[in-house]
Amino acid sequence: MANPPDGLPVYRVLTGPDDCAFCRRVSEALALGYRLHEGPAVTFDGERVIVAQAVVWDAEG
16 A cells, blocks of 8 residues: 555654553554654653654555
8 A cells, every 4th residue: 555544644653641542552553554663752741651653654565
């Protein structure tokens, strides 16, 4: 598939608390055909760990 489904962008940055819901969102993107772009960025907002993970569409996948 040349383009991501449902009009999704080729490049996405997923962000959120480091929890199961965030991991599911990343896993769903990978299952759709995205691949990880580099490693995640992690920070602490004073209460919880916040993660950002970039994914890019794997047009050749």
